[in-house]
Amino acid sequence: MRFRFRRATVACTALAAALTLAAAGCSSAASHDSTTSGASGSSAPGKGSKAVGFIFVGPKDDYGYNQAAYEGSQEVKKAFPDLQVITAENVPEDDNAARVMDSMIQKGAKIIFATSYGHLDAALKVAAEHPDVVVVQQGNVIANGKVTANVGTYFGTVYEPVYLAGIAAGKATKTNKLGYVYAFPIPQTIANIDAFELGAKSVNPAAKTYTVNTSNWCDPAKQAQATQSLLSQGVDVITQHQDCTATVIKATEAAGAYTVGYHADASSLAPKGWLTGSQWAWGPLYTDIVKTAEAGTFTGSKYNANYRVGYKNGENPFIQSPFGPSVTQETKDAIAAAKTKISAADGSPFVGPVTDQDGKVRIPAGTVPDYATLDTIDYFVDGVVGQLPKS
Template structure:
């Protein structure tokens, strides 16, 4: 049976190569090959030095590479298509990876699940998907951070710093994971300024600098003075804000090198502890969690350092709110909350903590947001 499976896997790899899929996989980065080392693979949607989403994961990979007797193998620029299967096959068949970190949202269903069933001896760890007990193979786990907590703090800072109370949010796709951040940023801004409004624009892609620049220019025409985003690489937006003197709140990674003056703060991932922990547990044949979700309290994310234009009183209030979120003394999505059409979404007395499954189904925009969701 094992020989049959191996033959099938070789056939799949050969078929992908014949179709030219493997040639389109983007740059390969193979680290420290060694016969006796435990191999771990990482798949990125974009560049691992994008000062954004992919670099945050790549920093986690660096922490894994620092472990004894471990080598890492990375594939970048892998779109959310069948090329994911080609990348996984390459990492397992040619580089003998025993763990695959699949880091883009669209990799999971159905590509990671299909690969997990095909390779039951390999562990697949996916960033973003919501784990369903009993529905997925036993060699699959999912993880993510409650980034809306840091986005709420960023929104608070933005609301306190904005002179006109007009903000802009550039988002990739209208999925619950993104909308939680959009709404949390708005709620934070309205905590600071109840009259604040925010224009929301979607690009439809995780990374498209042309569309992102067009969205920036559209927001600039509306006299917006604070911009934030949920896209893979905020570097271009950070540079545009710095050049035009517009406040910017970063995402995924620290963009202060790009916007040293006008960056206010940001929401950053930190995978440097979770990734090595997963690898060490799996290498040692210890039990490992099938689902990891946490916010400030779990250390998977933090706020970017405040920029030089943020005064001490604003910093102090943001720090206070962050500590309340971290300690569980405050819940962002607390009723009554209406959406931007006036419909009551969270009733008086209701509280949805970051762990609430209701938030994983979010498809509405908070009051004060100017924009619509695709229907």
């Protein structure tokens, strides 16, 4: 598959455009590393690049979001030994991001990956100022009116493997209380929380998911407090939507509770309580984007700005993590069957009827919502405990 954004399924809505919160935690200083050289001049956007640039909002060893993105960049490095791969960690979601991307362009980069949700504005600015450079942003959507041929977004349907992980949680819990530590109420996060609860409920109707909001993508102190709050309520399985995941996992393991991971394989941090998780495998998709740009056939948002891949087209970069020692064969079989079911044309974790916390039917019986619809979700489903913060 060549990455041309032609098969995108995400609609550009006012809600998604407005929610330009950070999809990863911030820090003020940017650090760089790079490999060595290659290539020549350009014509089409991205063609003839000497380098490929990646900016990360956090550290590359966070056992989470940024580590997964960094590992993907290193697969690009292996796939294109003649291209310099330039990386920058701890790049804030402000004008500094544009400055760092500009510096990469000065070093010969004509392909830039801006890997955080909050890097969108900077990515659009850089793309507009450098029409010969392909700029792709991870996890957001580009609103109508900001479309140019050299820019686009990409992401996986993260809630699909999260739904499967919810099945493991629903099977493992003894208290029927599951915990979810999350940062911001953006559609991606809400869809994950809802999918986790729906997965758990599919095998354990009594399961409920208790939520705690940290309003930060990576604040270990807030994460520790949130974890203890959940444990004190009798929660015995905890998952999260945080960039850095170690604090929550270690605290959960120390309390003898079960862990469901997110973003990266952190099973080494919870040798007893690890169930499974969801993790990024960005290498193939990153590599495909670079191939397309290098070939001069990148069409970006000229056709459709926002590209999503999921189980229905077999290319989801968000995959299931390894199982832990306590997961039974029965649970593994249930997860395998559920994956086959939701991967079908008429399948989804959100096949109706789906009701919200107030009992209102949000997805009618028999309806299969598409990826675009779920990328704008703004409600908690029945079974989720906790209220969405008011904007």
